[in-house]
Amino acid sequence: MSIRSTGLELILNAAEGVLQIVVTDDEAVLCAQEWRRAERATEILAPALREICTALDLRLRDFRRIACVRGPGSFTGIRLVLATAAALRRTGRARLAGLDYMQALATSAVLERQLLYNARLWVLTHARRNLVHCQPFVAYGPQIPAQPLQAVELCPPAAALQRITAQARECDELPVHVCGSGLTRNAAVFAHWGPDWRTDAAQTIRPMSGLISPSVAALCLLARHGDYFPEDLEPLYVRPCDAVENLPRLAERQGLDSDNAAATLDDLLKRAPQSEI
Numbered sequence: 001m002s003i004r005s006t007g008l009e010l011i012l013n014a015a016e017g018v019l020q021i022v023v024t025d026d027e028a029v030l031c032a033q034e035w036r037r038a039e040r041a042t043e044i045l046a047p048a049l050r051e052i053c054t055a056l057d058l059r060l061r062d063f064r065r066i067a068c069v070r071g072p073g074s075f076t077g078i079r080l081v082l083a084t085a086a087a088l089r090r091t092g093r094a095r096l097a098g099l100d101y102m103q104a105l106a107t108s109a110v111l112e113r114q115l116l117y118n119a120r121l122w123v124l125t126h127a128r129r130n131l132v133h134c135q136p137f138v139a140y141g142p143q144i145p146a147q148p149l150q151a152v153e154l155c156p157p158a159a160a161l162q163r164i165t166a167q168a169r170e171c172d173e174l175p176v177h178v179c180g181s182g183l184t185r186n187a188a189v190f191a192h193w194g195p196d197w198r199t200d201a202a203q204t205i206r207p208m209s210g211l212i213s214p215s216v217a218a219l220c221l222l223a224r225h226g227d228y229f230p231e232d233l234e235p236l237y238v239r240p241c242d243a244v245e246n247l248p249r250l251a252e253r254q255g256l257d258s259d260n261a262a263a264t265l266d267d268l269l270k271r272a273p274q275s276e277i
Contacts, residue, residue: 007025007026007063007064007065008023008024008025008058008062008063008064008065009023009024009025009063009064009065009066009067009223010022010023010049010063010065010066010067010088010094011023011024011066011067011068011099011219011220011223012045012066012067012068012069012081012084012085013068013069013081013099013101013104013214013219014038014041014045014069014074014076014077014078014080014081015069015071015072015073015074015077015078015101016038016073016074016077016101016125016126016181016212016213017036017038017181017212017213018034018035018036018038018213019033019034019035019037019038019041019044019045019048019077020032020033020034020035020213020214020216020219021033021034021035021045021048021049021052022216022219022220022223023052023056023058024220024223027220027224029216029220030056031052031055031056032216033048033052034213035048038074038077041076041077041080042076042080045080045081045084046084049084060088060091060092061088061091061092061093062092063088063092063094064093064094064095065094065095065096065097065223065226065228066085066088066089066094066095066096066097067096067097067098067099067219067222067223067226067228068081068082068085068096068097068098068099068233069081069098069099069100069101069104069214069219070082070098070099070100070101070233070234070235070236071100071101071235071236071237071238072101072102072125072127072133072152072236072237072238072239073101073125073133075235075237078235078236078237079235082232082233082235085232085233086232086233089230089232095228095229095230096228096229096230096231096232096233097223097226097227097228097229097233098226098233098234098236099219099222099223099226100148100222100236101125101214101236102123102125102133102135102137102148102152102180103137103145103146103147103148103222104214104218104219104222105123105125105179105180105211105213105214105218106121106123106135106137106145106146106148106179107145107146107214107218107221107222108179108211108214108215108217108218109121109123109146109177109179109208109211110139110141110142110145110146110218111142111215111217111218111221112208112211112215113177113208114142115139115141115142115177116139116141117139117140117141118138118139118174119138119139119174119175119177120136120137120138120139120167120174120175120176120177121136121137121138121139121146121176121177121178121179122134122135122136122137122160122163122164122167122176122177122178122179123135123137123178123179123180123182124157124160124178124179124180124181124182124183124186125180125181125182126181126182126185126186127154127182127238127239128239130156130157130186131154131155131156131157131239132154132155132156132157132160132180132182132185132186133152133153133154133180133182133238133239134152134153134154134155134159134160134163134182135148135149135150135151135152135153136148136149136150136163136167137149143221144221144225145218145221145222145225152238153238154238154239157182157186157189157190158189160182161189161190164176164178164205165205168204168205175204175205175206176204176205176206177206177207177208178193178205178206178207178208179207179208179209179211179212180211180212181212183207183208183209184209184212190207193205193207248261248262
């Protein structure tokens with residue numbers, strides 16, 4: 001570690017499809033791993049961290065900053081990285097920063113295409129069947145993370161298509177870039193988009209169907225600009241939890257009153273924790 005080092009940093013992402021683990025020191029990447037086994041991320045993360053630390057001759061408590069993608073995305077993946085970061089914070093001196101998954105994908109597009117100031121982007125990620133997370137961004141060049149123009153929304157793919165096409169018509173000669181798993185998981189909706197598609201009014205939409213997970217460079221850029229605090233991170237969930245939506249039906253199967261079960265859950269979710277553990 002150099003004298004002027006900003007310290008060892010750990011970056012974690014398991015929001016969608018891939019578990020990403022990045023270790024940097026003074027913004028130099030020491031290690032970057034991608035595990036494309038989302039269903040086994042819970043089994044993989046802790047052993048992978050142990051092996052990374054052994055290979056780099058580090059201890060887990062040596063990390064001074066931990067940046068975690070907090071959503072939106074997989075409930076299990078988000079909880080995994082946030083719980084791991086919370087545990088590491090309690091056993092070391094690390095401060096935590098939350099990263100936005102949609103922004104990480106938009107920034108990946110900016111870096112991949114070297115987009116300059118005022119370039120427009122949309123990120124669509126799979127939420128559940130016939131629903132996508134949808135958010136527009138604007139580029140500020142490859143040295144600054146892409147910035148959101150609106151809050152992330154949950155909508156059907158067809159509605160996202162209409163919004164993107166409408167923005168393309170407003171942007172005159174500026175092309176609109178689109179990326180994320182929402183494109184590939186809803187291919188039938190976007191089937192008429194080629195690599196360089198033009199609307200009726202001749203505006204250009206450029207889909208990036210191959211960009212479905214953030215690049216290491218984008219994660220590092222967001223982590224560099226992150227706000228770090230000695231506090232646990234709150235997840236960013238956009239779509240409702242399946243278990244919560246299905247609670248009345250599940251309660252009836254167990255012979256319980258569905259209204260009472262829903263009220264009990266609501267009380268538990270609002271109740272203040274009794275300890276940090």
